[in-house]
Amino acid sequence: SADGGGEGGGPPRRGGILRAAFPGFGAKETMDPHAQRQFVDMARHKAVFDKLVDLDADLRPVPRLARRWEPDAEARVWRFTLREAVFHDGHRLEAEDVLYSLARILDPKAPDHLARPSLALIDLRRSRAIGTRTVELVLKAPGAELPSLLATTGTPVVRRGYRDPREPVGTGPFRFRSFTTGRSFTAVRFDDHWDGAPYLDEIRIHSAATEARGSAVQAGEVDYAHEMTPTFARVVDGNPRVRIVSAPSSGAEGIALKTDRPPFDDPDAAMALKLLADRERLVEVVLGGRGGLGNDMYGKGFTYYPQGVPQRERDVDEARRLLRRTGLLNKKIDFYTSTAADGFVDAAHLFAEQAGEAGLRVEVRSGPPESYFTDMLTKGTLGSHRCGAMPIPTYLSQRLLRDSPQNATAWRHKDFDADFAAAQAVVDERDRGARYGRLQRTVRERGGLLLWGHPDWLNAVSHRLHGVRAAPPNTVDWARFDKVWLT
Amino acid sequence: MSAPTEELPGEPTGEPAGRDPLVEVRGLTARAGDRLLLDGVDLRLAAGRVTALVGPSGSGKTTTALALLGEYEPGVRLSGEITVAGVPVLGSGGVTDRAAEVRGGTLAYMPQHPGSALNPARRTGAVLTELARLHRPEPGRTPAESAAAALAGAQLPYDRGTLRRFPHQFSGGQRQRVALAQVLACGPRVLVLDEPGTGLDAVTRLHLTRELTALAGQGLALLLLSHDHGLVRALADRAVRLEAGRVAAEGSPAEVLPRTAPTAPRPRPQSPPPVAAAEGLEVSGLHAWLRPGGRGRVLHDIGLRLAPGGCLAVAGRSGSGKTTLARCLAGLHERRSGRVRLDGVELDVLRRRSTAQIRRLQYVWQEAKGSFDPRRPVLDQVARTAVRLRALSPAAARAEAAALLDELGVPEETARRGPGGLSGGELQRAAFARAALARPRVLICDEVTSALDPVATARLLAVADRLRSEGTALLWISHELGLVRELAEHLMILDAGRVAEAGECAALLAAPRSAVGRELVEAAPGGQEPAEDRGPAAVPGPGPRPREQGAGRGSAQESSQRPSQRPHRGSSQGSGKAVPR
Amino acid sequence: MTAPAPRRPRRLLATGAALLLALPLTAALFGPLLAPLVTPADGAPYARGGGHPLGTDGMGRDVLGLLLRGGPSALGVATGAVALAYLLGGSLGLAAAASRHKAVDEILMRPVEILLPLPSLLVISVVGVGWRGQPLAIALTVAALNAPAVARLVRAAALDAAGSPVAEAMRMQGESRSRVLFGLLGRAVLPVAAADIGTRIATAVFTVAAANFLGLGMEPTSADWGVTVAGSREALLVQPWAVCAPAAMLVMFTVGLNLLADRLLAPAAEAGTAARAGRALAVRTQKAPK
Amino acid sequence: MLRYALRRGLLTLVQLAVLAVVVFLLTSMLPGDAAEVAFNEQAGAVQVDELRARLGLDRPLVERFADWSGALLHGDLGTSLAGHRPVTGILADSLAATLLLAAVTAALVVPLAVVLGLLMGLRAGTRLDRALSAVLLALTSLPDFVLALALVAVFSLRLGWLPSTWVGADSGDLLRHPALFVLPVAVLLARTVCLLSRQIRAGTLAALSAGYVVQARRLGVPRGRLVLRHVLPGAAVPGVQELARTGDQLLGGVLVVEAVFAIPGTATALVDAVQNRDVPTVQALTLLLAALALLVNLAADLVCHRLAPRTEVLR
Numbered sequence A: 001s002a003d004g005g006g007e008g009g010g011p012p013r014r015g016g017i018l019r020a021a022f023p024g025f026g027a028k029e030t031m032d033p034h035a036q037r038q039f040v041d042m043a044r045h046k047a048v049f050d051k052l053v054d055l056d057a058d059l060r061p062v063p064r065l066a067r068r069w070e071p072d073a074e075a076r077v078w079r080f081t082l083r084e085a086v087f088h089d090g091h092r093l094e095a096e097d098v099l100y101s102l103a104r105i106l107d108p109k110a111p112d113h114l115a116r117p118s119l120a121l122i123d124l125r126r127s128r129a130i131g132t133r134t135v136e137l138v139l140k141a142p143g144a145e146l147p148s149l150l151a152t153t154g155t156p157v158v159r160r161g162y163r164d165p166r167e168p169v170g171t172g173p174f175r176f177r178s179f180t181t182g183r184s185f186t187a188v189r190f191d192d193h194w195d196g197a198p199y200l201d202e203i204r205i206h207s208a209a210t211e212a213r214g215s216a217v218q219a220g221e222v223d224y225a226h227e228m229t230p231t232f233a234r235v236v237d238g239n240p241r242v243r244i245v246s247a248p249s250s251g252a253e254g255i256a257l258k259t260d261r262p263p264f265d266d267p268d269a270a271m272a273l274k275l276l277a278d279r280e281r282l283v284e285v286v287l288g289g290r291g292g293l294g295n296d297m298y299g300k301g302f303t304y305y306p307q308g309v310p311q312r313e314r315d316v317d318e319a320r321r322l323l324r325r326t327g328l329l330n331k332k333i334d335f336y337t338s339t340a341a342d343g344f345v346d347a348a349h350l351f352a353e354q355a356g357e358a359g360l361r362v363e364v365r366s367g368p369p370e371s372y373f374t375d376m377l378t379k380g381t382l383g384s385h386r387c388g389a390m391p392i393p394t395y396l397s398q399r400l401l402r403d404s405p406q407n408a409t410a411w412r413h414k415d416f417d418a419d420f421a422a423a424q425a426v427v428d429e430r431d432r433g434a435r436y437g438r439l440q441r442t443v444r445e446r447g448g449l450l451l452w453g454h455p456d457w458l459n460a461v462s463h464r465l466h467g468v469r470a471a472p473p474n475t476v477d478w479a480r481f482d483k484v485w486l487t
Numbered sequence B: 001m002s003a004p005t006e007e008l009p010g011e012p013t014g015e016p017a018g019r020d021p022l023v024e025v026r027g028l029t030a031r032a033g034d035r036l037l038l039d040g041v042d043l044r045l046a047a048g049r050v051t052a053l054v055g056p057s058g059s060g061k062t063t064t065a066l067a068l069l070g071e072y073e074p075g076v077r078l079s080g081e082i083t084v085a086g087v088p089v090l091g092s093g094g095v096t097d098r099a100a101e102v103r104g105g106t107l108a109y110m111p112q113h114p115g116s117a118l119n120p121a122r123r124t125g126a127v128l129t130e131l132a133r134l135h136r137p138e139p140g141r142t143p144a145e146s147a148a149a150a151l152a153g154a155q156l157p158y159d160r161g162t163l164r165r166f167p168h169q170f171s172g173g174q175r176q177r178v179a180l181a182q183v184l185a186c187g188p189r190v191l192v193l194d195e196p197g198t199g200l201d202a203v204t205r206l207h208l209t210r211e212l213t214a215l216a217g218q219g220l221a222l223l224l225l226s227h228d229h230g231l232v233r234a235l236a237d238r239a240v241r242l243e244a245g246r247v248a249a250e251g252s253p254a255e256v257l258p259r260t261a262p263t264a265p266r267p268r269p270q271s272p273p274p275v276a277a278a279e280g281l282e283v284s285g286l287h288a289w290l291r292p293g294g295r296g297r298v299l300h301d302i303g304l305r306l307a308p309g310g311c312l313a314v315a316g317r318s319g320s321g322k323t324t325l326a327r328c329l330a331g332l333h334e335r336r337s338g339r340v341r342l343d344g345v346e347l348d349v350l351r352r353r354s355t356a357q358i359r360r361l362q363y364v365w366q367e368a369k370g371s372f373d374p375r376r377p378v379l380d381q382v383a384r385t386a387v388r389l390r391a392l393s394p395a396a397a398r399a400e401a402a403a404l405l406d407e408l409g410v411p412e413e414t415a416r417r418g419p420g421g422l423s424g425g426e427l428q429r430a431a432f433a434r435a436a437l438a439r440p441r442v443l444i445c446d447e448v449t450s451a452l453d454p455v456a457t458a459r460l461l462a463v464a465d466r467l468r469s470e471g472t473a474l475l476w477i478s479h480e481l482g483l484v485r486e487l488a489e490h491l492m493i494l495d496a497g498r499v500a501e502a503g504e505c506a507a508l509l510a511a512p513r514s515a516v517g518r519e520l521v522e523a524a525p526g527g528q529e530p531a532e533d534r535g536p537a538a539v540p541g542p543g544p545r546p547r548e549q550g551a552g553r554g555s556a557q558e559s560s561q562r563p564s565q566r567p568h569r570g571s572s573q574g575s576g577k578a579v580p581r
Numbered sequence C: 001m002t003a004p005a006p007r008r009p010r011r012l013l014a015t016g017a018a019l020l021l022a023l024p025l026t027a028a029l030f031g032p033l034l035a036p037l038v039t040p041a042d043g044a045p046y047a048r049g050g051g052h053p054l055g056t057d058g059m060g061r062d063v064l065g066l067l068l069r070g071g072p073s074a075l076g077v078a079t080g081a082v083a084l085a086y087l088l089g090g091s092l093g094l095a096a097a098a099s100r101h102k103a104v105d106e107i108l109m110r111p112v113e114i115l116l117p118l119p120s121l122l123v124i125s126v127v128g129v130g131w132r133g134q135p136l137a138i139a140l141t142v143a144a145l146n147a148p149a150v151a152r153l154v155r156a157a158a159l160d161a162a163g164s165p166v167a168e169a170m171r172m173q174g175e176s177r178s179r180v181l182f183g184l185l186g187r188a189v190l191p192v193a194a195a196d197i198g199t200r201i202a203t204a205v206f207t208v209a210a211a212n213f214l215g216l217g218m219e220p221t222s223a224d225w226g227v228t229v230a231g232s233r234e235a236l237l238v239q240p241w242a243v244c245a246p247a248a249m250l251v252m253f254t255v256g257l258n259l260l261a262d263r264l265l266a267p268a269a270e271a272g273t274a275a276r277a278g279r280a281l282a283v284r285t286q287k288a289p290k
Numbered sequence D: 001m002l003r004y005a006l007r008r009g010l011l012t013l014v015q016l017a018v019l020a021v022v023v024f025l026l027t028s029m030l031p032g033d034a035a036e037v038a039f040n041e042q043a044g045a046v047q048v049d050e051l052r053a054r055l056g057l058d059r060p061l062v063e064r065f066a067d068w069s070g071a072l073l074h075g076d077l078g079t080s081l082a083g084h085r086p087v088t089g090i091l092a093d094s095l096a097a098t099l100l101l102a103a104v105t106a107a108l109v110v111p112l113a114v115v116l117g118l119l120m121g122l123r124a125g126t127r128l129d130r131a132l133s134a135v136l137l138a139l140t141s142l143p144d145f146v147l148a149l150a151l152v153a154v155f156s157l158r159l160g161w162l163p164s165t166w167v168g169a170d171s172g173d174l175l176r177h178p179a180l181f182v183l184p185v186a187v188l189l190a191r192t193v194c195l196l197s198r199q200i201r202a203g204t205l206a207a208l209s210a211g212y213v214v215q216a217r218r219l220g221v222p223r224g225r226l227v228l229r230h231v232l233p234g235a236a237v238p239g240v241q242e243l244a245r246t247g248d249q250l251l252g253g254v255l256v257v258e259a260v261f262a263i264p265g266t267a268t269a270l271v272d273a274v275q276n277r278d279v280p281t282v283q284a285l286t287l288l289l290a291a292l293a294l295l296v297n298l299a300a301d302l303v304c305h306r307l308a309p310r311t312e313v314l315r
């Protein structure tokens, strides 16, 4: 079971039905591309729809329906030039379709449209179509990251007048055939796709729980199983029929320390914890060794990740010194976690053990998983934290600004916000990257993020399926079935 | 019937010489632990013959009968040799594998306690047709017809009401007959009936006698286990008397059953002192029904009075409502209205009675076996009455229970066993003792002597007399009019839930006014039997049930004595105690 | 009954059952004394060998160490819950069976029957959320979930005995309600209960473990046998000991417990010998007390 | 009997109503609501509040329950809070698979349990009885998911005889692929058969010592008939009660089975709904399952009523 793309399979072949299995979400699953939240939704929508812009494996925006784009000097007005593309019903993609899609996403009566907050900076009334092929988007504030915002979850382009999610018409590589909520989805090849017709005749995307995905891919009942565990990877190790396609660094695993309250309002206290964590051990156990070491900065391997920052090493003595200095030594603190994500509880217990070695007593408490991520924003001083793949600026804006919805570390600093806002107005990518790097480093030194690992994303693929690229979720090559083929 | 022609009836008496008997028993021995229940019993049953197995309670009658099927109560071991219609049932290696062949079709056994032998969850008709289909695949006769014939033979009507009923919906005597019908439905060649007369009223018993005679006439071999000598005399060609597990006598009934001279009437217990009007049991306007909302009435407007120390007998055809009446008084039957007052105090249903009230009115079950917990020793169960109702210490209660049981002829050692280890008569006496131990004001006895031999009956009556002299009133339900005449001052005859007539006992029996009364008196066993066999009081017309003295003993000398005067040994174990009083 | 023959296999079997029980019980009682309070996570995840006789679990903890610690909660919570269910449901069922009033029966049984179809999952979720991770709360919930079923079962088993002349005779002797209930009816219920109890315990163990999956109940890292089995299930083929060892403990416990109960409550050995002796159907005896 | 059945049927309706209230209270006692859960990890408080308002979750509990029950009386089960589609659709989608599975299981469980239970009861104390008892007990003590995974590992992955999941199975013609049912039904059967057969074994032992069975045997009723017509009815009473309870048992088992075999059924739907705090769906599903359970109970009571007619005297 070789990792990654280094597989044979010969030249691509046309034909065949691909069956893929994703974790299911029952009634929550939807065919409304703007209400997509689960991976299984995104995979289905990706087959039927396209986005203007998508992200590559480095989380850098890449053109999709938009052939190219250019901002004005202030990054306030953006022009997107569209590609020649056809909807499944034969209608040609036009600027009005893009504007319709954006209006639909920003519909104030649709709170479940996930991209609404991040795209809210688009001033729709002043945005317009320039001819049929160009869209001019005007922003309310400078936004150098608009392309990557247009690539986030919930941004596919729909046909003008699209209303009924049960009859999705997109420009994607597959034409919608059927969908049963919580169960399965079928789509057939769309020969007029702008990026060339896919090889497959048909794809079926099923919802299935962990165990079922594992046995189905082993038994050859599906050819693609999304989101497998390291343990499963060990199970199929040496199995010639199944290989694991593993995308490195597809997010971050960590611990959030609340920096607005004692003891972690003192950066030394937070630093003590960062120093006492045994990252190697955490990665080995919690990620089953399938992941990279974290350096307390989000986005390892992604664009804008600051280079040359030394890896944080475990230093129990220094940690103990800091603990003593901040009066934490032999004190007890609570760790609020839950089973909301795999490995949270394990990591919490391991960390508690490691903290114990340095003289800090950490008591693990679990909360309800369903609302954990909301609860932990306010509860406790230590909490489990994780984040999927997203561009670094998105991460910063969603987690570390004063009005960020998911500010798990309660990191609220006016100057930090101001620096970030300033970076958003910088069109020059290098300069902007440098500013992001400085912000990241600040958080690494003084903030409450203890990011100990970057998990690999594990998908299982049968020996019949070829051309599957190792890509983190939310990127263009993830769950992309128009360039794969069966033998 | 299915009896083969070559085995059709021979001469009614004498040895079945020169012909293979249908059943041959040689040297049958039964042991339980180190006790010898049967000791070398020999028995032969021939086609067309009625053989009676008599003997005191506990002498091994039931054990013998079961052995014919290759069966035994748990804990009993058999040895000897038994052949049934050529099939070895018991051999040197114990019960043979072929024993199962004879069961039902060849040899059918009606148990002594039919109540507990009926499946509570199955309707009568279904079981009968099932058995008929199994054993009598007669051409030209449907199983339903066979079932109808069996019911008729058992003196039960063949109607929907009977066929659709569950066993618990019959009266005790009816259940007895249902069990008999099951046996008859098998169409066997050998019929073994364990106390078939129990619970039957005189009329039914008479009909049954005729029916059984007819069956023997058709070539069946009959084995009759009974202490009812009237029945034996009327039916049997030969009689075998068992005593303590050994064959004590064998021959024609006349030879085996001792002819007893009429004895002097038993002294009536001295009349208790005159009592206030309010004392005693007083029942008025009693109605009882079976289903909610007063549907299915079984008793209509019953009224009665019973003075302390007095005795009121209740008689009537089987199914006339005697047990229901008793259960109403005992508070067990809750669907009733009317007044029940004891010593001036109104008695509610049992669960609303105080301990004292419960103690003052006790009830002896008609079907003794079913009323004992199969898992506890009988002695303990009996003794509990004294513990609960008279607040005796357990040890004292056990001692008193043991003494009373011994007085009744059930040795303590026997009573220490579970109910399964007691004979029918022993259990019946234990049930009586259980109630009597409460020293109640009113004791309701529901056919408590039906499984008892005369000696045991005498012992029980002695205890009853003693209780009466202590002020206990008896409500005596019985089909044995002779006994009733001897015992009771008043008699009430029930018919279909109504009082047919009531009055002074002797007078009523001498000249019954109601149709039922006349029927019962005419049919009473004394009617067809020689005068010398009649009971103590030489009353013209229908006499009481014969009460031969020393029916359980072999010696003629003993048999001339009155049971209550004679030194007496326990029926089979010989406790050697004298009967008190 | 002097024949010793039927006794021997029975005693043998009782010994066998006792032996089966002994291992998990010993582990549950004395294991915690032998193993450290917290099993250190010092090995590789799901490692086999390497100083760990039974390998390690997903957190790299010694499976043997977990095994020694996981007994009390696994056996305690489930058995406690089932015992409690029997205490509650059993008394309810007995009382309902013994009541001669239809109304009483209805009043006792209807509420119970409303609870009966409540999906246990829903109840456990609610309680688990409220009193997260407290064994007592879990035991109480599992007990409450089982009580209605027990009540029904007991009532059905006791109903016939309650209407029998034996029960009437006992009442005629002035026996107390409780004695009729727990003596006569209780004994009628006993074989049914004996057949039921063990399987119910096994089910309870895994209801508790299942509660964990939903993030309720005990900590998913607790050493509890059920939790360990559940948590390591994915590694069934990688590190079988992590699943099989605690599962074996539970299997031994339930099998031993049930076989012992069968033996003690149903002296059926005679029936067995009789069957062998070729009797068509064996009559079970009520043994005379010795 | 008919009156009894009618009365019980009416009572069942009342029970359902009470149950509806209980379930509603229970689900609303869960922390978090549908809006909060919907945006877990992904959105901020503002959006959650907006969604809450749109779903009507900001209204008082009583009002919401009144609305829901009012609609129910008109046959409207409401709209799912998670999928924004009619609950009836969710029910219809999930019911077919589970009912099919339950039906196949139920059809097998009774004969299997009866045969095994009788066998053990009749041979009580023999080696066969002990072996069967031990195996069945071991099966119950094995958690469903371990059994399921082990069966899949052996029969689908190693031997390749049977499909390992229902992934891709067409819900329209499930019945044409009986192989799909083998493993799930085997897992479901394991525990229920054991529970039932043990009860039947106990009942058989009791019935065997009953006087009526002894007498029937003495009357030469042959073995098979004796067992079926005389022993079994008495022996079945506790078993029938047990059967009534297997509903919940099955639901628990079905949950695992549905997860392991990717069967889109009611149990999964229920768990999803609970996790999504999708109150209308939880309500509808529990009511439906409860109605089924109550029906089974009713049937069990009627059967017991028939099997133990003597109890009628008492009442």
Ligand SMILES: Nc1ncnc2c1ncn2[C@@H]1O[C@H](COP(=O)(O)OP(=O)(O)OP(=O)(O)O)[C@@H](O)[C@H]1O
Pocket: B032, B033, B035, B037, B055, B056, B057, B058, B059, B060, B061, B062, B063, B064, B073, B074, B075, B076, B112, B227, B414, B417, B420, B421, B422, B423, B424, B425, B426, B451, B572
């Ligand atoms: N398991 C046992 N162990 C010891 N003694 C027993 C056992 N079973 C029965 N007995 C005794 O064997 C004797 C014979 O019993 P059996 O039932 O044959 O008497 P019977 O002649 O039918 O009496 P009855 O007329 O009272 O029915 C009785 O004294 C009884 O107590």
Ligand SMILES: Nc1ncnc2c1ncn2[C@@H]1O[C@H](COP(=O)(O)OP(=O)(O)OP(=O)(O)O)[C@@H](O)[C@H]1O
Pocket: B168, B169, B170, B171, B172, B173, B174, B199, B290, B298, B316, B317, B318, B319, B320, B321, B322, B323, B324, B325, B366, D313
């Ligand atoms: N549950 C029932 N359902 C229907 N009929 C019943 C039920 N119980 C009793 N009966 C009927 O009620 C009548 C009275 O019964 P009861 O037991 O009082 O008669 P009995 O006089 O004691 O008769 P026996 O002399 O045969 O014991 C009988 O005809 C009987 O068939």
Ligand SMILES: [Mg+2]
Pocket: B061, B062, B063, B112, B194, B423, B424, B425
């Ligand atoms: Mg007898």
Ligand SMILES: [Mg+2]
Pocket: B171, B172, B173, B322, B323, B324, B366, B446
């Ligand atoms: Mg009667």
